[in-house]
Amino acid sequence: ALVFYKYTLFLFGNLVQVIPGLAAFPVSEWAPTVAPLAISFFVFEFVHYMVDVRRGHEPIRSPLEFLVFAVFFPTLVAGPIKRYEQFLPALKEGVAQARFFSADTQVGFIRVLVGFAKKFVADGLTMYVNGMAPAFEQQLLADRWLVFAAIAFRIYFDFSGYSDMAIGFSRMMGIRIAENFNWPYLATGVREFWRRWHISLSTWIRDYIYIPMGGQRVHPALHALNLVAVFVICGLWHGAAWNFVLWGLYHGCGLVVQQMARTWRSRLLAGFAPAPLAVAARAGGAFGGWALTTFFVWSGWLLFFYPAAKALTMFKALFHA
Numbered sequence: 001a002l003v004f005y006k007y008t009l010f011l012f013g014n015l016v017q018v019i020p021g022l023a024a025f026p027v028s029e030w031a032p033t034v035a036p037l038a039i040s041f042f043v044f045e046f047v048h049y050m051v052d053v054r055r056g057h058e059p060i061r062s063p064l065e066f067l068v069f070a071v072f073f074p075t076l077v078a079g080p081i082k083r084y085e086q087f088l089p090a091l092k093e094g095v096a097q098a099r100f101f102s103a104d105t106q107v108g109f110i111r112v113l114v115g116f117a118k119k120f121v122a123d124g125l126t127m128y129v130n131g132m133a134p135a136f137e138q139q140l141l142a143d144r145w146l147v148f149a150a151i152a153f154r155i156y157f158d159f160s161g162y163s164d165m166a167i168g169f170s171r172m173m174g175i176r177i178a179e180n181f182n183w184p185y186l187a188t189g190v191r192e193f194w195r196r197w198h199i200s201l202s203t204w205i206r207d208y209i210y211i212p213m214g215g216q217r218v219h220p221a222l223h224a225l226n227l228v229a230v231f232v233i234c235g236l237w238h239g240a241a242w243n244f245v246l247w248g249l250y251h252g253c254g255l256v257v258q259q260m261a262r263t264w265r266s267r268l269l270a271g272f273a274p275a276p277l278a279v280a281a282r283a284g285g286a287f288g289g290w291a292l293t294t295f296f297v298w299s300g301w302l303l304f305f306y307p308a309a310k311a312l313t314m315f316k317a318l319f320h321a
Helices: 003-017 019-023 039-054 061-069 082-097 105-136 141-172 190-196 199-210 220-238 242-272 275-307 308-317
Strands: none
Touching: 003 019, 003 039, 039 061, 039 082, 039 199, 061 082, 105 141, 105 242, 105 308, 141 275, 141 308, 190 199, 190 242, 190 275, 220 242, 242 275, 242 308, 275 308
C-alpha cells in the first residue's frame, strides 16, 4: 500500500528513463497522485503490529482498541510511531485515571505550548530560509552560514515541535507516549544522533529492517552494506525523490565511516597511548566528535531539502567569499 500510493509515479518515471518503451503505458491515468494522509506513519504501525503478532506477541482482541490505536489523533499525522504493546496499557491507564486539572493535564498543556512555540519559530525560520536560499551564493559569507544554521534548526523546531504537541495532547488525556527527540544536536557521533533524532523511526528501522538483515552479527562488509541499505530506505520513507535517497545514502556512509574510524582509534589508543594521554584524547575527541557530527548532520539537510546540484553548490559556497 505504501509503495503503491507514494512511490508508483516515482518508480515508473525512473523506469521510463531506462526502458523508454514503458512510456506508452498510461500509468498517469490510474496511478495515485496524492497519498492518503499520514500513510507513512500508520503503515509502519500496522507492519509493526503484524510482525510482532507473527513473532508471538499477544494480538489486540478488541476491534475498538485496534481502531483507537490506528487513528489516535495526536500521533496520526506525524508520529511518534507507536508500538501497540506500549500504547494500549498507557491508554487504559489514562482512561482509568482521567480527570480534569490533574498533574498530567498541566504538564501536557505546558508541553503543547512548548511545541507551539517551536512551530512558531520554525515558521519564522522557514520564511527566512525561503527568502535567502534562492540567491544563496550572492549573500555575504556570514549570511550563508546563518542560512545554513537556520535550515538545520528549522527542521528540528518544526518536527520536534509537532512531537511535543502530540506528546502533550496525549499527556493531557493521561496517556504517556514515547519521546521522539532527545537534544539531537548535542550528539557526538552519527550513531548517537540517530539515537536522539526521530527516535520512534530509528528504533522501528532498527527492529524491523536492520536486525532482521543480520545487524552486527554478519561479516563487517555485509554489515556496512546493511547500514547503507537501511538508511537509503529511511531516506525514501521521507519522500519519493532522489534527494531523499542521496540523504539516506549520505547518512548510511557516514555511519560506516564513523564505525571504521572508532575501531581504528580504539586500537591505536589501546596499543600505543599511555593512560593519561588516552583520557585526554577521549576528552578532546568528545568536542571534536560533536563539532564533526553537527557539521555532518547540518550539511546533510542541504541534500534533504534541495536537489543534489543545488545542495552541492550551497555547500561549496560556505567556503569561499
